[in-house]
Structures are given as C-alpha cells and as structure tokens.
Amino acid sequence: MPNNISHYLASGDFDTPKEPDWNYVGTLDNNATTTELHFLALVAKQTPGAAGDAYRDSFVRGIRYLLEAQFPNGGWPQVWPLEGGYHDAITYNDDAVTLAAELLTDVAENDGDDYNFVSTTLRGKAAAAAHHALDCILATQVKVDGQLTIWGQQHDALTLQPVAARNFEPAVLSSGESADLLVYLMSLPHPSATLQAAIRAGVAFLKKAAVTGYAYTNRDAPGGRHLAAQAGAGPLWARFYAADPKRPVFGDRDKTIHDDVNELTLERRNGYSWYNDDPQKALAAYERWSKAHPPSAD
Numbered sequence: 001m002p003n004n005i006s007h008y009l010a011s012g013d014f015d016t017p018k019e020p021d022w023n024y025v026g027t028l029d030n031n032a033t034t035t036e037l038h039f040l041a042l043v044a045k046q047t048p049g050a051a052g053d054a055y056r057d058s059f060v061r062g063i064r065y066l067l068e069a070q071f072p073n074g075g076w077p078q079v080w081p082l083e084g085g086y087h088d089a090i091t092y093n094d095d096a097v098t099l100a101a102e103l104l105t106d107v108a109e110n111d112g113d114d115y116n117f118v119s120t121t122l123r124g125k126a127a128a129a130a131h132h133a134l135d136c137i138l139a140t141q142v143k144v145d146g147q148l149t150i151w152g153q154q155h156d157a158l159t160l161q162p163v164a165a166r167n168f169e170p171a172v173l174s175s176g177e178s179a180d181l182l183v184y185l186m187s188l189p190h191p192s193a194t195l196q197a198a199i200r201a202g203v204a205f206l207k208k209a210a211v212t213g214y215a216y217t218n219r220d221a222p223g224g225r226h227l228a229a230q231a232g233a234g235p236l237w238a239r240f241y242a243a244d245p246k247r248p249v250f251g252d253r254d255k256t257i258h259d260d261v262n263e264l265t266l267e268r269r270n271g272y273s274w275y276n277d278d279p280q281k282a283l284a285a286y287e288r289w290s291k292a293h294p295p296s297a298d
Contacts, residue, residue: 014255015166018084026065027079028096034103037062045114056117063107063122066100070129071157074136076100078154086165089154090140092177093165098184101133105188134188134195137181141198142173144243148201150178168251168268175209175237176273178202179282186282186289196293203286206279209245210235216261216275224266227275236275250274 028034037059044055069080075090076097082088091097107115108127115123140155141148142162152162153174162171182202185195212234217225238248238261250258252268261274 013167013253014086014164025079025081025083026069028069028076028091028094028100029078030094031099033062033065034099037103041114044117060118060122063104063118063126066104067125067129070100070132071136073139073157073160074129074132074134075140075155075157076133077157086154086163088157089163089165090136090157090160091154092151092174092181093153093169095177095180097133097137098177098180101130101137102184102187104130104133134185137185138194138198141202142243148198149173149205149243149245150175150202150241151181153177167253167255168272170240170249170251170257172249173205173241173243175206175239175241176276176278179206179279182206182282183285186285191293199286199289200295203282205245206237206282209237209241209248210279211237211275219270225269225274226262235280236277237279239272239274239276 026033040055040059040062044052044059046052047055065080066076069076071077071090073090077088078091078093078096079087104126107118108123108130110116110118110123118126137151140160141151143149150173152172153169154163154165155161156163162173164171182199185191185199185202188195191199213229213231214227214236215230215233216227216236219225221228238250240249240251241247242249248259248261250261250264252258252264258264261269264274
C-alpha cells in the first residue's frame with residue numbers, strides 16, 4: 001500500500017510509519033470499516049435470496065474482522081493488523097472503539113430484525129465482545145485524585161493510561177471522543193450502578209469545562225482561525241484538557257505544548273479542530289437519560 005503520510009512529516013515525527021509500505025492496511029480510523037458494515041447490512045436486508053448472499057457474506061467477514069481485532073482487554077486499535085506506534089493503542093480517536101462497540105451491540109440485539117442473516121453463534125460472540133468493550137471503556141475512564149473524569153484519545157493497551165499520538169496530540173483528556181462515548185453508554189439498557197456513576201462523572205467534567213462568550217473563528221478570519229471573545233457565543237469545549245476541566249492544552253507540530261490556542265502556528269490552528277461543540281449532544285442526551293435514571297436509583 002502506498003505511503004499516505006502528509007508532506008509535513010519531518011525526522012522523528014510521531015506519525016512516521018515504521019514500515020511505509022505497511023500503513024493503514026485495515027483500519028477503524030475516520031469511521032472506516034464500521035460505516036461500510038452498516039451499509040452492507042442495509043443492502044443485505046433489501047436484497048433477499050441468492051442476490052444478497054455476497055453482501056451478507058461480506059458483512060459476516062467484517063464482523064469476524066472486528067472480533068479478531070479486539071484486544072484481550074476489550075479495546076480496539078486504530079489499525080489491524082497492528083502497525084506499530086500510537087496506532088496500536090486503544091483508540092477512542094474518531095470513535096473507533098465506540099463505533100465498533102455500537103455495531104456489535106446492534107448485531108447482538110438484532111433490533112428490527114436487521115441482522116437475521118447473522119448466525120445465533122456469531123450474534124452471541126458480538127454480544128460478548130460488546131460487553132468486553134464496556135469493561136474496557138469503564139476501566140480506561142481517567143481518575144484524578146480518586147475522581148472519575150473523561151477519556152483520552154488513545155490509551156496504552158497494557159497500562160490503560162492516556163498516550164500521545166501525532167506530534168500535536170498529547171497524552172491528555174479528549175472532550176469530543178468522551179462525549180461520543182457517553183452518548184453510547186447512555187444508550188445501553190439496564191445500566192449498572194458502576195455505569196451510571198461513570199456517566200454522571202463524565203457529564204460533570206464536560207459541564208465544568210464548557211466555555212461561553214468565545215467563538216473559534218473560521219479559516220478565512222484575519223490571521224486564520226483563533227479563539228476570540230464574542231458576546232453570547234458558546235458553549236464551546238477545547239479538544240484537549242489536562243486533568244483539570246479548566247485547563248485546556250494545545251499541541252503543535254514541533255511537539256510543543258501550549259495553554260493558549262492562539263499561540264499555535266497558523267498551519268495547526270487552521271488544520272485541526274481545537275474547539276468544538278460536540279459535548280453538547282452528550283449533555284442533551286444526559287437530560288433525557290437522567291430523568292429515567294435519577295441518582296437515588298443507584
């Protein structure tokens with residue numbers, strides 16, 4: 001497979017593959033694999049008989065790929081077979097673990113009979129893998145001074161601690177990926193007391209981290225994208241946080257870490273989503289979820 005690394009790479013860059021010709025051979029990055037599997041399932045349902053066998057067979061192979069790629073701890077790497085480097089970490093970035101767990105949950109529950117063509121045995125394996133993924137998600141939720149917070153973009157597959165990825169992606173907490181994890185967790189029926197506590201802690205962190213009165217401008221703004229005061233704007237969340245929800249952090253290609261996004265080079269400010277409103281969907285979901293699961297029910 002040809003090298004697909006950007007022209008920004010320099011000597012010692014974290015994103016340089018150890019084997020340039022063995023790079024992203026099979027991946028969950030950027031919604032890959034799980035998106036295609038959802039599509040195949042839809043086509044298979046609409047194509048009965050022999051005409052749909054190819055779609056059903058392909059879907060089953062994809063599910064078996066997910067089962068093979070799952071780590072013993074329940075997480076998934078960004079790339080399988082393993083490539084080396086940060087790609088081998090438990091990858092919440094771009095919702096790799098979340099989307100894999102969601103798909104396997106759907107297959108296991110067979111809601112709407114969308115997966116009737118999947119054998120009972122394979123649906124059972126999907127259920128076991130989804131439960132195992134939940135164990136991993138709960139185990140990797142970061143604790144600070146004994147208190148649960150949120151998750152990193154990547155976690156070491158052995159220590160379960162957050163790890164760095166590309167030069168500008170430090171080993172810290174990630175708001176967007178954590179928001180999607182929380183939405184998935186809130187979709188699960190019959191949440192245990194442990195799961196409910198994890199959800200409440202994650203939502204509490206995001207609520208504290210929300211910023212109002214500021215906007216992250218567009219690329220065509222004078223001087224490029226930057227954080228600027230704007231009355232009535234928000235809420236916004238930084239992509240990355242240190243242990244404290246009031247301490248956003250920002251990385252640059254030279255591996256430097258900053259506490260002000262406006263200090264970054266123009267290329268990184270324009271080329272990365274440093275601020276977003278993704279956690280808003282988790283807070284909205286929590287408003288509904290908490291009514292069905294009040295704290296007194298724990």
